[in-house]
Amino acid sequence: MLIKRSTFASVAAAGVLLTGSGAAVAADGAPADGAAVTANAGPSKQAKYQRLHQLTRSTTTSVKDWRRTRELAQSGVDRWGFIWSTDWCTKLADKPGGFNFKLSCARHDFGYRNYKKMMGKEAFRHSKHERRVDKAFLFDMNNQCAVQPHKTDAERRQCRKTAKAYYDRVSN
Template sequence: MQREIGEGKQVNTMRTSFGGVVLAGVLALGTAAPALAEAPAKTAVTTGPSAVARQISAADVAGPAVGGAYRLAKLKSLTSKGQASRDAWFKYLGLYRSGSNYFRFNWSTNGCNSSPEKLPGGYDFTYSCHRHDFGYRNYKTIVGKAAWRRDHKKRIDDVFLQDMRQACQYKPWADPLTPAMRKKMKAACLKSADKYYAAVRVLG
């Protein structure tokens, strides 16, 4: 999420309203999203919660200057709903972390700002917030704030909600929680996802 989520009384109110379960404490993430591999060209990269593994071709790493229309098309493909878009985003994040930024995208993030990325039960919104920042920051730079807000903001926010809800499906193989407690933690995670989404719709 953008800096605005952490600013103002609305966000403070949102954070304090998460309630006992969500903000009671952050449990250690036992099986957190795997780290994105730092890999050179033509080596397999495993990225993100979906463990997307594929060969990186030379075309992913080097090539001619990217035209504006092509760059925008790629940006949209990385900020759309669906697993294919999410997997592609993790792929290019992996490339960026290995030293390649073919499309000259801004990959910076402030996480979920002042709201917690990690929630009780092992749920983790870190990548959801990173992808949301990615969409906001690149569209604002490339098309300007007015066009971003008019044409792209709602889609990026909806993808943010999708990613958080997917994160709330997390369940470890050897779950230390009872089924009843896991159900309670998952419901709290989904409630937090809705609150984060409501915040960016108003403040983003």
């Protein structure tokens, strides 16, 4: 495949390349999620940090990508070596008022645990990442409120109010 050097550089800077076969690979040469990884071919620290950032944003794409990456890790395909354990929102009820926030809690735990491991606990507490992970938590809960089955507008408002109370508890 012929690629102009400037095009290749800009694609590589974006972090993903396509091989001639159409298989996606990271800019560091490692295969994309779902592909086999050989021993010692793990991602660089910078690539892992960028991936963590991608998986903890307040976007529906980030949520879907996190879920897919989590499912792959749970099935044994874990190219990134992230921490996936969760305690489902420490000391907070998982389903307050019947609203299920468990996956929101799991993604929040994912962000906290992995940033703390990569940066150190104190550096994380004083970084922009803690606030961003907390905002993603609120984003996730509000999205969950929007898709609750058979809920009235009043129940959805109550769900968002409960989500905001959860957010306030974790972001203090």
